[in-house]
Amino acid sequence: MTNQKNGLPRILIVDDEPAIQRFLQTALDTGEFSLHKADDGHSALAAAVATRPDIILLDLGLPDMDGVEVIRRVREWSQVPIIVLSVREREDDKVKALDAGADDYVTKPFGIPELLARMRVALRRSLQEVVEPxxxxxxxxxxxxxxxxxxxxxxxxxxxxxxxxxxxxxxxxxxxxxxxxxxxxxxxxxxxxxxxxxxxxxxxxxxxxxxxxxxxxxxxxxxxxxxxxxxx
Structure with a gap:
């Protein structure tokens, strides 16, 4: 069950690059989601509390704190699916983010069909966690x-x-x-x-x-x- 009263999943986009934010907003503004934005770690944490998103799309290279720290802080109180969108391709960067509690990791540049597929999986998983034995x-x-x-x-x-x-x-x-x-x-x-x-x-x-x-x-x-x- 989503947090939106109108039934639309809430997506929090966390990225400090205006071009990426515009790209994601345009690509995801299909009427299927309610979109919210943050451009640094502190505003992301505040927005996560205020909007209670169903998915967080998170860049790791934020201006005020590393995205891995954002993941750790969110995981102190929430199991919301977090999909990392990052230019960092090294395996140890992926491992750090996933060990901190990220659900998935997509390397930039990426295709929107791939991102949407991963978002659907994350939403299905979060629904199944309320679970069935x-x-x-x-x-x-x-x-x-x-x-x-x-x-x-x-x-x-x-x-x-x-x-x-x-x-x-x-x-x-x-x-x-x-x-x-x-x-x-x-x-x-x-x-x-x-x-x-x-x-x-x-x-x-x-x-x-x-x-x-x-x-x-x-x-x-x-x-x-x-x-x-x-x-x-």
Whole structure:
């Protein structure tokens, strides 16, 4: 359920470049969204409180504070989907933003169809978090209450660790989870430097739930960053 009384999702655009703000406003002013703008970190935090957006589109290079700090501060009180729009292409920049709590990361320049698709996924995910104990995506079904996994109506046997990993991906479906986050949550802090443990379990899961593990439909790799469960 969106915050708007008229049912339109509220989008907060945070970018200090007037040209980017105009571009996004023009591209997104389709009657599907209610648009709000901020051009620095402090005004973004104030606008997030005042407008209670359904999605925040956030540039990292703000004049008064780094966008990663904005993410951290928003995450102290809200789980609103945050999609980073940034010229920073390095993997460690992406990892920092995602570990701070961003839901997705789009590198500038980007196409509007791609951005709209990612926004739709973020909105669907935020709706699903109010949830249903049974998650469904395509032919995958995960019963979070009974701890059962099915693919195309057939029961799939997974180990307790594989289930915990799948459950974490399911409860954040559509969101990129970094290697470090997954390792800490499932195995503990001591495993953060052992990514092979994660790779082995992801591979095992894919062989159980994917029709073609080499071309996965559900568990998608974000190279150098982590994994996300695709919402279909």
């Amino acid at each position: 049974v998650f469904r995506s395509g032919g995958l079904e995960v019963d979070l209450h009974l701890r059962k996994v099915k693919v195309q109506e057939e029961d799939v046997q997974v180990t307790p660790t594989e289930y915990d990993l799948l459950r974490l991906l399911v409860t954040h479906a559509g969101r990129v989870l970094t290697h470090a986050h997954l390792l800490k949550q499932i195995w503990g802090v001591g495993y953060v430097e052992q990514p092979h443990v994660l790779r082995v379990n992801i591979s095992n899961l894919r062989h159980k739930i994917e029709k073609d593990p080499s071309r996965p439909r559900y568990i998608i790799t974000e190279p150098g960053v982590g994994y996300r469960l695709k919402i279909q």
